[in-house]
Structures are given as structure tokens and as C-alpha cells.
Amino acid sequence: MIKHIVIAALCLLVLxxxxxxxxxxxxxxxxxxxxxxxxxxxxxxxxxxxxEDTDEYSPVYIAPQDGLAEHDKISALPxxxxxxxxxxxxxxxxxxxxxGRALFYYFVESPVDSDTKPLVLWLNGxxxxxxxxxxxxxxxxxxxxxDGKTLFMxxxxxxxxxxxxxxxxPAGVGFSYSNTTSDYDKSxxxxxxxxxxxxxxxxxxxxxxxxxxxxxxxxxxxxGHYVPQLAYTVLLNNKKTNQTVINIKGIAIGxxxxxxxxxxxxxxxxxxxxxxxxDATRDAIFKQCDFTSYNTSTTCDDIVDKAxxxxxxxxxxxxxxxxxxTPRERNTSAIPGSIDAFDPCWQYILEFYLNxxxxxxxxxxxxxxxxxxxxxxxNWNDRAVTILPIIKYLIANKQRIWVFSxxxxxxxxxxxxxxxxxxxxxxIETGWRxxxxxxxxxxxxxxxxxLLLITVRGAGHTVPSYQPxxxxxxxxxxxxxxxxxxx
Amino acid sequence: MIKHIVIAALCLLVLxxxxxxxxxxxxxxxxxxxxxxxxxxxxxxxxxxxxEDTDEYSPVYIAPQDGLAEHDKISALPxxxxxxxxxxxxxxxxxxxxxGRALFYYFVESPVDSDTKPLVLWLNGxxxxxxxxxxxxxxxxxxxxxDGKTLFMxxxxxxxxxxxxxxxxPAGVGFSYSNTTSDYDKSxxxxxxxxxxxxxxxxxxxxxxxxxxxxxxxxxxxxGHYVPQLAYTVLLNNKKTNQTVINIKGIAIGxxxxxxxxxxxxxxxxxxxxxxxxDATRDAIFKQCDFTSYNTSTTCDDIVDKAxxxxxxxxxxxxxxxxxxTPRERNTSAIPGSIDAFDPCWQYILEFYLNxxxxxxxxxxxxxxxxxxxxxxxNWNDRAVTILPIIKYLIANKQRIWVFSxxxxxxxxxxxxxxxxxxxxxxIETGWRxxxxxxxxxxxxxxxxxLLLITVRGAGHTVPSYQPxxxxxxxxxxxxxxxxxxx
Numbered sequence: 001m002i003k004h005i006v007i008a009a010l011c012l013l014v015l016x017x018x019x020x021x022x023x024x025x026x027x028x029x030x031x032x033x034x035x036x037x038x039x040x041x042x043x044x045x046x047x048x049x050x051x052e053d054t055d056e057y058s059p060v061y062i063a064p065q066d067g068l069a070e071h072d073k074i075s076a077l078p079x080x081x082x083x084x085x086x087x088x089x090x091x092x093x094x095x096x097x098x099x100g101r102a103l104f105y106y107f108v109e110s111p112v113d114s115d116t117k118p119l120v121l122w123l124n125g126x127x128x129x130x131x132x133x134x135x136x137x138x139x140x141x142x143x144x145x146x147d148g149k150t151l152f153m154x155x156x157x158x159x160x161x162x163x164x165x166x167x168x169x170p171a172g173v174g175f176s177y178s179n180t181t182s183d184y185d186k187s188x189x190x191x192x193x194x195x196x197x198x199x200x201x202x203x204x205x206x207x208x209x210x211x212x213x214x215x216x217x218x219x220x221x222x223x224g225h226y227v228p229q230l231a232y233t234v235l236l237n238n239k240k241t242n243q244t245v246i247n248i249k250g251i252a253i254g255x256x257x258x259x260x261x262x263x264x265x266x267x268x269x270x271x272x273x274x275x276x277x278x279d280a281t282r283d284a285i286f287k288q289c290d291f292t293s294y295n296t297s298t299t300c301d302d303i304v305d306k307a308x309x310x311x312x313x314x315x316x317x318x319x320x321x322x323x324x325x326t327p328r329e330r331n332t333s334a335i336p337g338s339i340d341a342f343d344p345c346w347q348y349i350l351e352f353y354l355n356x357x358x359x360x361x362x363x364x365x366x367x368x369x370x371x372x373x374x375x376x377x378x379n380w381n382d383r384a385v386t387i388l389p390i391i392k393y394l395i396a397n398k399q400r401i402w403v404f405s406x407x408x409x410x411x412x413x414x415x416x417x418x419x420x421x422x423x424x425x426x427x428i429e430t431g432w433r434x435x436x437x438x439x440x441x442x443x444x445x446x447x448x449x450x451l452l453l454i455t456v457r458g459a460g461h462t463v464p465s466y467q468p469x470x471x472x473x474x475x476x477x478x479x480x481x482x483x484x485x486x487x
Numbered sequence: 488m489i490k491h492i493v494i495a496a497l498c499l500l501v502l503x504x505x506x507x508x509x510x511x512x513x514x515x516x517x518x519x520x521x522x523x524x525x526x527x528x529x530x531x532x533x534x535x536x537x538x539e540d541t542d543e544y545s546p547v548y549i550a551p552q553d554g555l556a557e558h559d560k561i562s563a564l565p566x567x568x569x570x571x572x573x574x575x576x577x578x579x580x581x582x583x584x585x586x587g588r589a590l591f592y593y594f595v596e597s598p599v600d601s602d603t604k605p606l607v608l609w610l611n612g613x614x615x616x617x618x619x620x621x622x623x624x625x626x627x628x629x630x631x632x633x634d635g636k637t638l639f640m641x642x643x644x645x646x647x648x649x650x651x652x653x654x655x656x657p658a659g660v661g662f663s664y665s666n667t668t669s670d671y672d673k674s675x676x677x678x679x680x681x682x683x684x685x686x687x688x689x690x691x692x693x694x695x696x697x698x699x700x701x702x703x704x705x706x707x708x709x710x711g712h713y714v715p716q717l718a719y720t721v722l723l724n725n726k727k728t729n730q731t732v733i734n735i736k737g738i739a740i741g742x743x744x745x746x747x748x749x750x751x752x753x754x755x756x757x758x759x760x761x762x763x764x765x766d767a768t769r770d771a772i773f774k775q776c777d778f779t780s781y782n783t784s785t786t787c788d789d790i791v792d793k794a795x796x797x798x799x800x801x802x803x804x805x806x807x808x809x810x811x812x813t814p815r816e817r818n819t820s821a822i823p824g825s826i827d828a829f830d831p832c833w834q835y836i837l838e839f840y841l842n843x844x845x846x847x848x849x850x851x852x853x854x855x856x857x858x859x860x861x862x863x864x865x866n867w868n869d870r871a872v873t874i875l876p877i878i879k880y881l882i883a884n885k886q887r888i889w890v891f892s893x894x895x896x897x898x899x900x901x902x903x904x905x906x907x908x909x910x911x912x913x914x915i916e917t918g919w920r921x922x923x924x925x926x927x928x929x930x931x932x933x934x935x936x937x938l939l940l941i942t943v944r945g946a947g948h949t950v951p952s953y954q955p956x957x958x959x960x961x962x963x964x965x966x967x968x969x970x971x972x973x974x
Contacts, residue, residue: 273760275894275901275931275942278919279909312921312928320807320895320945325926407762408807414762422766432765434799439812441799444762455762458807 057240060198063094065206071364072107072206078358079150080142086111086159088141091364093206095171095198100179103199104365106135106166107207108159118214118249118479120162121200123169123230125222125257127383128187128374130174132354134220135166137346138464139471146343148352154339156464156472161479163210165203169196169226172377174354175365181376188382193229197237200230200246212244216400216479217251221412221461224256225383228390235397250400252478255412255461258403258420259386264291266416268307274319274410277310315344316410318460324348342465347372388424395426395450402452402478406459406466407443414455421453435484442470445483452483544727547685550581552693558851559594559693565845566637567629573598573646575628578851580693582658582685587666590686591852593622593653594694595646605701605736605966607649608687610656610717612709612744614870615674615861617661619841621707622653624833626951626958633830635839641826643951643959648966650697652690656683656713659864661841662852668863675869680716684724687717687733699731703887703966704738708899708948711743712870715877722884737887739965742899742948745890745907746873751778753903755794761806761897764797802831803897805947811835829952834859875911882913882937889939889965893946893953894930901942908940922971929957932970939970 072091076084087109092102110117122139124131136144139158142151158164168174170192172184204211219227234246257263272282281303289300315321324345343349353359354370361367384390394401403421405414430447435454443455456463456470464471477484559578563571574596579589597604609626611618623631626645629638645651655661657679659671691698706714721733744750759769772794776787783791802808811832830836840846841857871877881888890908892901917934922941930942943950943957951958964971 269760273756273902275892275905278933279905280915281919310919310921310931312923312931313926314921314928314944322927405762415760418762418766428767432768432797434797434801436799439800440809441801444797444799446765457801 057237060201060237061094061096062205063097063202065202068206074362074364077142077151077362078356079145079353081151081153084141086114086141089207092176092366093199093202095195095202096178096183099183101171101183101195102177103171103195104168104175105199105203106132106140106363108135108141108157108164108166110159110161110163112160114163115209118162118216119165119210120158120216120218120479121165121167121230122158123167123196123217123219123223123226125220125224125226126173126373127189127192127222127225127380128170128173128377129222129372130168130370130374131166131219132168132174132370133350133372133462134464135164136353137350138462139468139475140164140166143339144346144349144353146345146349148349149356152339154468156339156468158464158472158475160472161476162216163213167196167199169199170377171195173374174370175360175363175368177366177368184374184376185379186381187377188380189225189229189384190382192226193233196226196230197233200234204246212247215246215248217248218253218475220254220256220463222257224253224258224412225387227251227253227256228387228394229384231394231399232390235394235399248399250402250478251394252402252404252475254404254463255406255409256403256417257387257412258391258417259388259423261291261386262419262423263412263416264289266413266419267410270410270413270415271307271311273415276314276319276410277307281307281310311410315460317462318406318408318466319410320408321460321466339468346465388420391424391451400478400481401450402454402474404454404456404463404474406461406463407455407457408459408466409461411461417453421448421451424448424451426451430483433486436487437470437473437484442467442473442484447483454484544724547688547724548581548583549692550584550689552689555693561849561851564629564638564849565843566632566840568638568640571628573601573628576694579662579853580686580689582682582689583665586670588658588670588682589664590658590682591655591662592686592690593619593627593850595622595628595644595651595653597646597648597650599647601650602696605649605703606652606697607645607703607705607966608652608654608717609645610654610683610704610706610710610713612707612711612713613660613860614676614679614709614712614867615657615660615864616709616859617655617857617861618653618706619655619661619857620837620859620949621951622651623840624837624952625949626955626962627651627653630826631833631836631840633832633836635836636843639826641955643826643955645951645959645962647959648963649703650700654683654686656686657864658682660861661857662847662850662855664853664855671861671863672866673868674864675867676712676716676871677869679713680720683713683717684720687721691733699734702733702735704735705740705962707741707743707950709744711740711745711899712874714738714740714743715874715881716871718881718886719877722881722886735886737889737965738881739889739891739962741891741950742893742896743890743904744874744899745878745904746875746910748778748873749906749910750899750903751776753900753906754897757897757900757902758794758798760902763801763806763897764794768794768797798897801897802947804949805893805895805953806897807895807945808947808953826955833952875907878911878938887965887968888937889941889961891941891943891950891961893948893950894942894944895946895953896948898948904940908935908938911935911938913938917970920973923974924957924960924971929954929960929971934970941971 072089074088089107092104094102122131122134124133141157141159143154144151168176170187171178217227217231231251234248238245268285271277284303288303315323322344403417405417407414426448429449432446434441434444441457443457445454456467459467559576561575561577577593579591581589609618609621611620628644628646630641631638655663657674658665704714704718718738721735725732755772758764771790775790802810809831847854890904892904894901913935916936919933921928921931928944930944932941943954946954
């Protein structure tokens with residue numbers, strides 16, 4: 001019965017305006033970059049020239065948080081399986097009381113020894129997409145069954161080895177909001193990092209037992225901007241305050257947009273070498289498009305459109321995966337409740353679940369129409385054309401940096417990550433080699449001085465969705481600061 | 488019980504000398520090319536300079552074949568499912584009575600309207616590997632269950648649309664033999680084609696109802712040599728006899744070795760772009776190895792060895808597939824009898840089945856130790872460094888030519904096929920586009936004047952093993968001479 005409802009919903013979604021080139025995460029960036037407005041975007045020099053900010057520390061807004069953690073505790077999520085043995089919390093942290101700006105988080109404590117395990121923030125990209133994607137379709141403790149109503153346990157949840165904090169940022173994304181709606185028009189890299197920092201400081205007031213805990217920031221896609229920028233913001237503020245306000249130890253970014261020029265070059269190289277576009281189109285793109293500025297021309301736009309047409313109706317986020325079809329169109333049925341069968345219709349399933357009023361109530365969320373990616377944020381006012389200087393800063397500041405990459409993603413491909421890292425000219429410390437899990441090659445790695453490149457074999461853009469076990473092994477190794485095994 | 492026997496056999500095989508870089512099909516070529524002997528191979532100019540042979544026709548050996556077809560009829564294959572509604576034949580055709588040289592075939596008639604359906608020959612590659620690979624692990628009417636004893640129906644058998652003839656060639660491969668064992672030392676491209684031609688003429692005497700039937704030759708891997716060379720031999724002989732001895736209409740070759748220089752270039756490009764080898768190794772290969780002659784040097788050999796080490800223990804024939812592990816090592820169990828779950832231990836399963844004495848008897852095969860690839864053929868005396876001139880000849884002679892390619896094969900990758908075709912400089916008639924099956928992209932195609940390049944998405948080296956339904960759709964389209972649908 002429930003299954004029929006979600007099937008009907010899926011049919012409607014497919015009939016009315018569904019597109020597989022779904023408007024989420026990196027595709028957002030792609031669209032924004034190509035929009036008319038984007039050509040006039042100013043690039044905030046803050047991100048391109050790293051300087052030690054000599055300003056005095058101006059203390060951020062900190063509100064009293066007493067009793068709020070207990071209020072945020074989730075008794076149970078609708079449809080969750082029996083025997084959940086860990087604490088979950090969710091709710092809002094105000095980051096600007098005057099504007100009425102508050103960010104939504106979902107926090108999952110580790111079921112065992114949460115006291116000694118690190119605190120890890122996860123951020124999804126976009127810009128403007130929700131980290132509930134990661135929480136409920138990638139690496140969180142639950143995944144949603146294809147019925148859109150019930151949950152099953154993810155055996156490879158990252159919360160098995162860390163206390164996982166999912167943040168919807170900036171305001172306007174998911175359940176995060178501002179009462180001053182003009183805030184949405186001001187969105188960009190800089191205030192996303194600033195608000196996220198204020199969120200963290202206040203969240204640690206609410207959960208003071210985590211104040212001195214080892215802290216890592218992780219994320220994927222456009223979070224290739226968010227994560228390093230937030231880490232940088234944390235480090236700068238730690239220095240200004242002359243104390244460790246947040247005990248940050250490192251970052252891990254997956255299929256991350258790091259540098260626009262190498263990103264675009266790697267993308268079209270990947271498309272051609274994976275035989276989804278023609279020689280002629282590849283050649284024309286490299287001739288017509290100037291990736292150094294991504295100052296798009298009509299000629300470049302046209303040939304990129306041609307490339308998208310040549311690709312056809314595949315999931316560019318995992319070029320070998322099935323696409324989301326109506327049940328009638330589907331060739332095979334997904335096995336319900338299996339972590340090994342990732343439902344290509346996950347976007348609809350996630351939207352279905354998070355728009356259920358009982359779910360929103362259980363999450364302490366303001367009743368709203370939850371979207372995968374924000375509809376209210378229509379522009380993005382500042383972005384770094386390259387994150388490489390920040391990466392260098394983080395390396396100089398002894399942060400652990402892992403750049404991971406699902407190798408069948410056509411949206412932010414492994415070639416892009418490789419080109420971006422090459423641009424850093426770091427010495428190689430560990431030569432390219434496979435890493436193993438259960439006697440199978442889980443992917444490959446190359447260790448640079450201060451940074452690790454690591455791939456996940458057979459994983460798409462949202463790595464833990466497609467290869468949950470490999471992604472978990474990678475994450476566990478990251479936290480331990482050890483390379484995964486070589487046999 | 489039966490399952491335990493095959494499991495025990497698999498364990499033994501894994502313990503004693505099993506390697507995932509399995510010695511089969513294209514890997515054979517790779518080894519042969521790199522062996523010391525290969526450097527002194529003479530390249531038969533017959534294949535590199537196509538000339539109209541002005542010699543008079545010297546009639547080939549033809550033996551009386553009366554009554555042999557009925558003798559070759561298979562009553563049932565051991566372990567075959569109930570309700571088999573088609574005729575199967577197998578046995579030997581003598582190609583040289585003086586030497587006592589005979590080639591083994593397996594023939595499957597179409598279950599419906601076999602009288603009107605074309606005759607299609609399938610050849611596996613190597614050189615020296617058996618076409619029973621294709622018959623029992625790829626596109627034949629049955630696949631072998633993981634127990635190594637029972638068969639299940641392949642819903643996507645190519646015999647649904649054609650009468651399929653599988654030939655083990657040359658002598659020394661599989662059940663094919665010569666009583667003059669020195670024949671094995673003379674193996675090469677030329678006499679493989681010559682013997683195969685004599686086989687065909689005699690086989691048509693045995694099955695005269697197929698004499699005027701439309702005929703196609705198909706195959707994969709090193710059959711990228713065999714297939715065009717045999718087609719060329721057929722056409723030459725048809726001309727010499729001034730009659731259509733064999734009514735050949737076209738060829739289809741998959742993940743085919745067509746041209747050594749472009750093959751090697753495409754292979755290492757594929758390895759790098761698919762993130763299985765390092766930048767440094769890719770660069771060194773392109774610097775140290777001379778693909779124009781593949782006159783390997785120690786420096787080149789060393790760096791290619793390094794590349795193989797960097798890849799690690801994956802199945803290079805399908806870089807995303809699981810490898811063959813012992814049952815204890817395996818993470819998941821294969822679903823028995825499902826065409827959608829291709830067992831990575833297929834080589835052992837096939838060897839187990841074909842070495843069963845009741846199976847050999849049912850097949851009318853001489854009792855022997857059947858191998859995937861020949862152990863008695865240890866050298867290969869002539870090969871074409873390029874098949875491109877023959878392809879041109881076939882185009883000029885109005886043959887339908889489809890070059891298909893599973894796009895996740897690292898052994899003879901799609902890049903190799905693309906580079907090879909580009910070397911022909913043919914005008915493009917149909918621009919690159921996806922083709923569809925069940926609303927999913929089945930792959931991509933580009934139509935050239937006289938030749939079609941078509942990929943199969945998510946398929947490895949043995950295309951029908953991994954993507955049986957897509958491979959079948961492609962084959963059916965090939966026979967119809969129509970491009971598969973564009974939506």
C-alpha cells in the first residue's frame with residue numbers, strides 16, 4: 001500500500017519535468033557558472049590570495065545553549081528499524097539573531113565509545129544542496145527504503161567510527177532558513193564559511209563534551225570549496241584567539257571541485273576517454289572553451305550543449321549506473337533494504353521522506369517544503385576560482401588532507417582531481433598503488449607530501465551511495481591517519 | 488554435494504598457480520608480443536599489403552559429408568534444462584586428411600524459423616583460445632551454473648536471431664587437433680584463416696541447407712585478426728571461383744585487436760584515464776615504448792611491468808568487476824542460474840564442465856584435457872601488425888562491418904578501437920549518439936562510411952558475458968543492418 005503511494009509519486013515526478021541531469025550538487029555549479037550572471041561574478045580575493053589576517057579577533061556571536069541539546073534529542077525517526085543503539089539529535093543553531101538566521105543540523109553519536117571518537121562534520125555541495133543527502137542517502141546510520149517511508153540500517157555508516165554532524169548550509173538550504181529573506185540573495189562561499197564557523201562555535205556550546213574533541217571536516221562536490229574554506233576559517237580564528245577554539249585535525253573531500261580550470265579540463269577528458277562523447281566534440285571543446293577564466297562564450301556554450309546531447313540520458317554522476325525510471329519502465333526491481341542496491345530514484349525517495357510531516361516533526365524541523373537543493377538561493381555572489389592556495393595553507397598548518405574520488409563519476413571526475421593536485425607540484429611520498437578490501441582492489445592511492453589522493457573503484461559522485469563498504473574503509477583509514485592496506 | 492566438488496576444485500585452482508591476469512584471449516597476444524621470440528617474428532605481408540591475388544583458384548580439399556550431420560546431432564548436453572526447443576550439433580570437420588587435422592565445431596540452430604535466419608560464425612581470440620568460451624560463457628543458448636555441472640538458459644542467446652556456429656581454431660585449440668603435432672608449431676594468422684575456410688566449405692557440404700544462406704562472421708579480441716582475415720579469404724576465393732561459394736554479408740568484431748600501434752596507445756591511455764596507473768608510469772610508457780614497431784626494449788618492458796603492478800589484482804578484462812576468489816574469500820555469493828550475475832570464476836567453471844567425460848561424449852569430442860587457451864600452441868608464426876588494409880578491402884567489397892566495444896575493458900579498450908578506426912580516415916555519416924534499450928543508454932555509436940563503431944555501456948572484454956541483453960540487441964540490429972534506436 002505504502003509502496004503504491006511512493007510509486008504513484010514517482011510516476012508523477014517522472015511525467016512532470018523530471019530530468020536525469022538532475023539539479024543537484026556539482027550540476028548546480030555547472031549551471032551557475034554558465035548562467036549570464038555568473039560572468040559578472042566577482043571572485044573574492046580572500047580565497048585566492050591567502051594572507052595571515054592581521055585584524056584583531058572580533059568575537060563571533062555566541063548564544064547560551066543550556067538545555068538545547070536535550071531538546072534536540074530525537075526519540076525516533078519515523079520508519080526506523082528496531083534496536084537503534086545510538087543517540088541522534090537535530091535542530092537549529094542561530095547564527096545571526098538579528099536577521100533570524102538559523103542553520104539546521106542532524107547529529108549522530110557513535111553507538112560504541114562515542115566519548116573517545118572524533119567529531120566529524122559532513123557537508124554536501126551544490127552550491128546550495130543539503131547535507132541530508134549525505135545523512136540519508138550516503139553515509140548516515142540509515143538509508144531510506146524505496147517505499148520512501150521506512151528506514152534500514154547502513155552497516156557501513158561512518159558513525160560507526162566517528163560522531164557525525166551533518167549541517168545544512170548556508171541559510172536557505174534544506175531546513176536552514178533566515179527570517180530576513182534578502183539574506184538568501186547574499187549567499188556565497190565567504191558567508192557560508194563564516195556562518196558555518198559561528199554554527200560550530202555555538203554547537204560546541206550546546207554539546208560542550210565535544211569542545212576539545214578531535215575534529216575533522218568532510219564533504220563532497222562543491223564542498224571541495226566549503227570544507228577547505230571552513231577549515232581555513234577555523235584555523236585563522238584559532239590563531240586570532242590564540243587558543244584552540246576548535247580542535248581541527250584535517251579534512252577529506254570527495255569528487256571535489258577544487259580548481260575551475262583543471263576541473264573543466266578533467267571533466268571533458270573523462271567524458272572522451274570514457275567514450276561518452278565524440279572526438280570532434282572533445283576537440284571543439286578544447287579549442288572553443290577557455291577554462292582559465294571560464295568566461296564562457298556562445299561558441300563554447302553550444303559545443304558543451306552538444307556534448308550533453310551526445311552523452312544522452314545517463315546518470316552523469318555514475319556513468320554506468322541505471323537511471324531513475326518509472327516502475328513500469330524499469331527492467332529490474334531494486335531489492336528493498338539492501339545497502340548493495342542503491343536506488344537510482346533516491347532523490348525522490350529522499351524528498352518524499354523528508355517532506356513527511358511526522359518526519360519533520362521528529363527532526364524538530366520547521367514545517368517546510370524540503371528540497372534537495374535550494375530554490376530560494378538563486379545566485380551565488382562569490383566563489384574561489386581555485387581552492388589550491390587554501391589547500392597549501394592547510395598543508396602548511398599540518399592538517400591531514402585526503403582527496404578521494406569515485407572513479408566512475410562524470411560530473412567531477414577523478415581526472416579533475418588528479419589535474420588539480422598536479423597543479424600543486426607536491427613531492428610524491430608514496431607511489432601510486434592499489435588499496436585492498438576483502439581481497440578486492442578498493443581503489444588506488446598516491447601519497448604526496450601533505451596530501452593523499454585516493455580513489456574508490458566503481459563509485460560515482462556520491463561515493464558512499466555506490467560503494468558504501470569501500471567508502472567506510474577509506475573513512476576509517478583517514479581517521480586513523482593510516483593508508484589502507486596494500487594487499 | 489556437486490557444489491562442494493566444484494568449490495573444492497576452485498580452491499585447488501586458486502591455491503596452485505591461479506592468477507587474475509589470466510592467460511586468455513588478448514592477454515595471450517600481449518604475452519606473445521612481449522616474448523623474446525616475438526621480436527623475430529616475420530610479419531606476413533599478405534595481410535599488410537592487400538592485392539588482388541591473380542593466382543588461379545586451386546580448389547580446397549572437400550570431403551564427402553553425407554550422414555555426418557545426423558551423427559553430429561547432440562541428443563542433450565549433460566545438465567541442460569528441460570524443454571530445449573532447438574537442434575544442437577557438434578563434432579569434427581577434417582581440414583587436412585594427410586596430416587589428420589580436424590577442427591571442432593558446436594552449432595546451434597535457431598529455435599524458431601531457423602530456415603530463414605542467417606548463419607553466423609563466432610570466433611574467440613587469443614591467439615589460441617577456444618570459441619567454446621563464447622558458446623558457453625557469452626552468447627550461446629546456455630550458460631553454466633556456478634556448480635560447473637548444470638546449465639541454464641540464456642534468454643539473450645544470439646541463436647534467437649541466427650543459426651550460430653562456434654569454431655575452435657586453429658588445430659591445437661580446445662577439441663581441435665592434428666595427428667601431425669608439428670602442425671602446432673606452424674600456427675599463425677595465415678593458416679588459421681586457410682584452415683577455417685576449408686572448414687567452412689566442408690561444413691556447408693555437411694549442412695547443405697545453409698549453402699546459400701546469408702553468412703556473417705563475428706568474434707572478439709584477437710579474432711579482430713581472425714574474422715577480417717577469414718572474410719577476406721572467403722571473398723578472394725569467391726572471386727577466384729567466379730561464384731558465391733560462401734554468401735558472406737559482413738562481420739562484427741568486439742574489443743578487437745585491429746592495429747598494434749593504435750591498440751597499445753589506446754590501452755595505456757585507457758589505463759591512465761581510468762585511474763588505474765600513475766601519471767609517471769603513463770608518461771614513461773609513452774616515452775620508452777615504440778608502439779609503431781612494438782619492438783620492445785628492456786626499458787619499455789620494465790615500465791610496462793610497473794604499470795601491471797600499479798593496477799593490482801583486478802580483472803583487467805572488466806576493470807570494475809569482482810575477481811575470482813575462493814568461496815571463503817568471497818564477499819557475496821553469486822546468484823545461481825541468473826544471466827545477470829556473471830560468475831568471475833567462469834574460467835574454472837567452463838574448464839570443469841568441458842572436462843567432464845560425459846560432456847565430452849555428448850559433444851562427440853575426442854577425450855582430451857580441454858583448455859581455455861591452447862597449451863600446445865606455444866608460438867605464433869605470422870600475424871598482421873595491422874588489419875586496417877583488410878578492413879578497407881572489406882569496405883570496398885560492400886561487407887557490413889560493425890566494430891563493437893565493451894567500454895570497461897582494459898585489455899583491448901574502446902580507446903584502442905577508436906584510434907584504430909580513426910587511422911582509416913573514413914567520412915562520418917552518423918554523428919556520435921547514444922543508443923537505447925529499455926529506456927537506458929546501451930552504449931554509443933558513430934557511423935562511418937562503410938563501418939560502424941558501437942560501444943556497449945558497462946561491458947567488459949567478453950561483451951555478452953557482462954551485458955547479455957545489450958549485446959543481444961546490438962547483434963540483432965547488426966543482422967538487420969539497422970542502427971539501434973536513438974531513444
